[in-house]
Amino acid sequence: MGTLPSAPVEKVIVTYKSQAAEAGSNTAAKSDAAEKAAKTGEKLAFERRLAGGAALVDLGDSATKQDVTEVMDAFRADPAVASVEPDIRAYAMAVTPNDTEYAKQWDLFEATGGMNVPAAWDKTTGSGVTVAVIDTGYAAHSDLAANTVAGYDFISTSSDARDGNGRDADAKDEGDWNATDGECGTGSRASNSSWHGTHVAGTIGAVTHNTKGIAGIAYGAKVQHVRVLGKCGGSSSDIADAITWASGGSVPGVPANATPAKVINLSLGGASSTCPSVYQTAINGAVQRGTTVVVAAGNSNANTSGFTPANCSNVITVASTSREGNRSYYSNYGTAVDVSAP
Incomplete structure (x- = not known):
């Protein structure tokens, strides 16, 4: 993944x-945002209620770091507020694509660095399980179509979504390319689209025994694309709502998930020394509903404690190993890691 770009904070998440x-009235939350705006001199606006009950407050795209600090201090000083946190960005964890023939999928079967997946297939191939891939969405692919169920696009900002609107039932990947250096904050680089969600979905559930493409690790499972990453990554507020929805929870303004996931895959992350409460609330809810939440440790060759949602509780945090069975040179590490895989 490398060094994470330093994206400006445009919204904060307020839990009353x-x-x-x-806590229960949008009208009261709107009035409170207006009160804080008058106190700080910022253009604050209540945007919406999140699935966990918190309020999303928009600061506008011109807010400086000092502005954000002043706004958060104003909310913290309010005795009615339990917590306030920035709506941080998360980014796709870059991975090297596999070759398109099973014989070259060493990660599945080689004795030293592989996972002994063929032996596991004797016991199960994932039949009856839906895996939600919370990522960039899907690009149509013949080796995935038969194993895909309906998902949802949770990107709430149309410019980030690149589809002309906000949230909708079409999880199509519109591309996460960046045209210029610095477009997504200090340290960001121009890049082509990663099509990361489709890559991850193929690793999990590519159709197998069909004489083409690769073998999916759980090829008997169904994959559900839940789109949260677009231009310049994705927001913690959108990702948290996606976790709630994917696991069968209720999200304001979004139709119920007809096929809730038993497993959620989050191959994404952002820089944070603590797990934001908006993530932890969504994760706890998902686990309580019986969903397993699996998170990438990150690819920055750093301690996982500084990356989220890898540093959240109630998740399975996965680091990366090399073909020789060692820690991959880019993989994050630390006590938050639960398991490693090639």
Whole structure:
């Protein structure tokens, strides 16, 4: 993954104490945002209620780091507020594509660095399980189509979504390319689209025994694309709602998930020394509904404690190993790692 770009914060997530009027009333939350705007001189606006009950407040795209600090301090000083945190960005964890023939998928079967997957196939191929890939969405692919169920696009900002609107039922990957250096914050680079969600989905559930492409690790499972990453990554507010929806939870303004996932895959991450409460609330809810949440440790050759949602509780955090069975040179590491895989 390399060094994460430093994207500006444009929104904050405010959680009110349960007894506060703002916790249950959008009108009260709007009024509170207006009050904080008057106090700080910023153009604040209540945007929407998140699945976990928190309020998403927009600061506008011209807010400076100092502006964000002042706004968050104003909310923290309010006795009705339980917590406030920035709506941080997350980015696709870059991976090297596999070759398109099973004989070259050493990660599945080689004795030293492989996972002994053929022996596991004797016991199960994932039949009856839906795996939600919370990522960039899908690009139509003949080696995935038969194993794909309906998903959802959770990118709420149309410019990030690149599809002309906000959230909708079409999880198509519109591309996460960047035209110029610095377009997505200090340190970001111009790049082509990764089509990362389709790559991850193929690794998990590519159709197998069909004389083409690769073999999916759980080729008997169904894959559900839940789109959260577009231009310049994705926001924690969108990702948290996606986790809730994918696991069968209710999200305001979004139709119920007809095929809730038993497993959620999050091959994404952002820089944060703590797990944001908006993530932890969504993850806890998913686990309570019986969903397993699997998260990439990250590819920055750094301690996983500084990356989220890898540093959240109730997740399985996965680091990367090399063909020789060693830690991959780029893989994150640390006590938060639960398991490693090629």
